[in-house]
Each structure stands twice: as C-alpha cells, then as structure tokens.
Amino acid sequence: MALEDISQYLRLDKFPHIWCPGCGNGIIMQSVLRGLDKLGLDQNKIAVISGIGCSSRAAGYLDFNTLHTTHGRALTFATGIKMAKPELTVIVLTGDGDCSAIGGNHLIHAARRNIDLNVVVFNNSIYGMTGGQFSPTTPLNDIAATAPFGNLDPPFDLCELTKAAGATYIARSTTYHATQISNFVIKAIQNKGFSFLDIITQCPVYYGRMNKIKDAVDMLKEQRDNARNIKQWSILSDEEKQGKFVIGELHNQPRPEYTESYQSLIERHIEKRQPSPKSEERETKSREE
Ligand SMILES: Cc1ncc(C[n+]2csc(CCOP(=O)(O)OP(=O)(O)O)c2C)c(N)n1
Structure with missing residues (x-):
C-alpha cells in the first residue's frame, strides 16, 4: 500500500536532521504526522511544543505553530498556549529526561488538571543529547555514562505514573509498531483531556552501544520480542513479566477538562x-x- 505524502507538514529547509543513523526519533515523528494527516486537521490550528533533547528537536522540523522551549518546560509552555487559545490542538513532543526528570513535576500536575494536551514521549531510556546519562526510565542494572557499573535507580513506568496523576488517555507503543503509534495519536487527540503516549524507541549510539546491543535492528527486534499486548500481559506472572513490557491502550477514562x-x-x-x-x-x- 502506498503511503500518503506527508511532506507538507515538514520544514524541508531544516533538513538534514541531527539524529544519528538508526535512531528511532524519525519513526515517531513520521507516525505522529500520519495520525495527524488522517485526522485532517487544519495545519494552522495545531501547536507543537517541545523541550530540549534529541527528541525535542522534532518540533523544529515540523511546519505547524511550533515552540522549541527549555529543558523540562515543554508542558508549562503548552499549558499556557492551551489556556490562551483552547481552540488549538496542542501536541507536546518530549524525551524521557525532559518530561520525567527535570520536567517530572510539570508532568504530574498537567495530568492532574486533565488539561487537553497530547504528550508523545520519545522514550529511549537515556539522555541522548548529552552523551548517555541514565534517565528515570533506564532499566535497573543497565549501563549509562553516569552508571558505568549499572543503574541503581528503579525506573518509572511512565504510564502508571501519569495514570496515578490523573491522565485520561494513556497508551504505549514502540517504534517497531509504527502504525499503532499513528492510531494512538488519533485517539489521544480525540480525547478531550490529558493524553499521554509512551513510545519506546532505540538509541543505538549511546544506549545500545553501552549495553552491548549490536545495532538499531537488534534493538527493534528486542522491542518486538519483549512487547506484550494487554491480553498476553494479563496472564503473565510477575516473574514472566521481568524484562517485558505491555503495549496498547492502557487507560481511557474521560473526566472534566x-x-x-x-x-x-x-x-x-x-x-x-x-x-x-x-x-x-x-x-x-x-x-x-
Ligand atoms: C536546565 C538544563 N539542564 C540540563 C540541560 C542539558 N540537557 C540537554 S538535553 C538533556 C537530556 C535530554 O534527554 P531526554 O529528554 O531523554 O532526550 P533525548 O536527548 O534522549 O531525546 C540535558 C540534561 C539543559 N539543556 N538545560
């Protein structure tokens, strides 16, 4: 099946992009655009906000109303924009560090308010831009630039975190399951409230290399092999869940926006x-x- 041309949503003069060979950020960016294209929204009525990080560079490549802000503050700018112009569809593109380390406070409070923002986390389990420091989603015992003998901090499950904080639509997918990402983007935007998409992606250059995973293809294969849909996940024992993760629509419970x-x-x-x-x-x- 031929794919739709989505180049009208790109600022082609900003290319080539900065992402390393094998990085999953382009897959997520493309999947977001394919979801938006299916919704057929007015391009001028969309605002894309990002913080700082490799993933946050996506906002610069997109031809919407965009703001590339400061590290950890994407949600604060997005909140201000949504309050001032509630008619806009506001999308936040952010990294696991950007939204759950320095920006963790803003994440839980935006979810608590159930403000109509659509957050897409490019979750590569590491600080890519600054050289591979561990982030709040780095798995236990994995190697990072700041954890050369293994990470001791138990990782956040960002979906559980935002659910507890009050988000009304939550889904998880991976760059291996790209078409699923587009479908979740559509559902997130249709939800009138705080929507959160945790997208597992690969950083072969820092995370992969430090953790002895050969290349981006092997990282994608790991995503394929370790992801379980909700039905499969529900019958696993705690022991069987080790090293695996659940993908799918994890929460959908509207309440006042x-x-x-x-x-x-x-x-x-x-x-x-x-x-x-x-x-x-x-x-x-x-x-x-
Ligand atoms: C206030 C502040 N602190 C630290 C930094 C340095 N810094 C830039 S990006 C980044 C981490 C990025 O990690 P993540 O958000 O996971 O995005 P990725 O690069 O992995 O996509 C850090 C610590 C900064 N720019 N501003």
Whole structure:
C-alpha cells in the first residue's frame, strides 16, 4: 500500500536532521504526522511544543505553530498556549529526561488538571543529547555514562505514573509498531483531556552501544520480542513479566477538562456579578439625581 505524502507538514529547509543513523526519533515523528494527516486537521490550528533533547528537536522540523522551549518546560509552555487559545490542538513532543526528570513535576500536575494536551514521549531510556546519562526510565542494572557499573535507580513506568496523576488517555507503543503509534495519536487527540503516549524507541549510539546491543535492528527486534499486548500481559506472572513490557491502550477514562472547567468558572462568576433589574433602577435614579 502506498503511503500518503506527508511532506507538507515538514520544514524541508531544516533538513538534514541531527539524529544519528538508526535512531528511532524519525519513526515517531513520521507516525505522529500520519495520525495527524488522517485526522485532517487544519495545519494552522495545531501547536507543537517541545523541550530540549534529541527528541525535542522534532518540533523544529515540523511546519505547524511550533515552540522549541527549555529543558523540562515543554508542558508549562503548552499549558499556557492551551489556556490562551483552547481552540488549538496542542501536541507536546518530549524525551524521557525532559518530561520525567527535570520536567517530572510539570508532568504530574498537567495530568492532574486533565488539561487537553497530547504528550508523545520519545522514550529511549537515556539522555541522548548529552552523551548517555541514565534517565528515570533506564532499566535497573543497565549501563549509562553516569552508571558505568549499572543503574541503581528503579525506573518509572511512565504510564502508571501519569495514570496515578490523573491522565485520561494513556497508551504505549514502540517504534517497531509504527502504525499503532499513528492510531494512538488519533485517539489521544480525540480525547478531550490529558493524553499521554509512551513510545519506546532505540538509541543505538549511546544506549545500545553501552549495553552491548549490536545495532538499531537488534534493538527493534528486542522491542518486538519483549512487547506484550494487554491480553498476553494479563496472564503473565510477575516473574514472566521481568524484562517485558505491555503495549496498547492502557487507560481511557474521560473526566472534566481543565480549559472547559476554567471557562465555565468564568461564566458562572460573570453571571453572579450581573446587576439585578432593581440595582440597575437604583443606579439610574442616583445618576439622574
Ligand atoms: C536546565 C538544563 N539542564 C540540563 C540541560 C542539558 N540537557 C540537554 S538535553 C538533556 C537530556 C535530554 O534527554 P531526554 O529528554 O531523554 O532526550 P533525548 O536527548 O534522549 O531525546 C540535558 C540534561 C539543559 N539543556 N538545560
């Protein structure tokens, strides 16, 4: 099947991109665009916000309203934009470090508010841009530039974290399952509330090399072999779950969205302050006197 041409969403003058050979970031970026293309949204009504990191460079390559902000602060800028212009579809492209280390606080509070943002985490389990330091999603005992003898910090499950914090749509996929990513992007945007997509991706140059995985293809094969759909996952014992992870739509439970609640608060307040006919009469009288 021929794929749709999605070049109208790219700033082709910004290419070549900075990503290393074998990096999964381009697969995620393309899958996001394919989801957006299927939705047929007005390109000028989409805002893409990112922080700092290899993954966050994606915003610069996309021809929407874009902001490439500061490390860990993508969600704060995105929140401001959504509050000021709730009619926009706001997408946050971020890394595991950007959104769950320095930006972890903003992540849980944006989820708690259920503000209508669509977060796509390029989860490569490492700080790619700065040379392979461990991140909050680096698996236990894996090697990183800052953990040469193995990582001692137990990793976050970002889907469990955002579920506990209050996100209303949560899904996980991998760069091996690219078409699934596009479908989740569509569902995320259709959810009126905080949507969170945890996309497992490969960093062959830092993570792969330090952990003795031969190349990007082997990393993709690991994703294929270790991913379990929800049904398969549900029958595994804790022991069988070791080294594996669940992919699929993990949570979909709508509740009131923040910008809508904010708008109705304003309207309720204005209504309360409407002058009653009697007080208007009194005012006219006092003006006439
Ligand atoms: C305030 C601040 N602290 C630290 C940095 C350095 N820095 C830039 S990107 C980055 C980590 C990026 O990791 P991640 O968000 O996982 O993205 P990746 O590069 O792996 O895609 C760090 C620590 C910075 N730019 N600003």
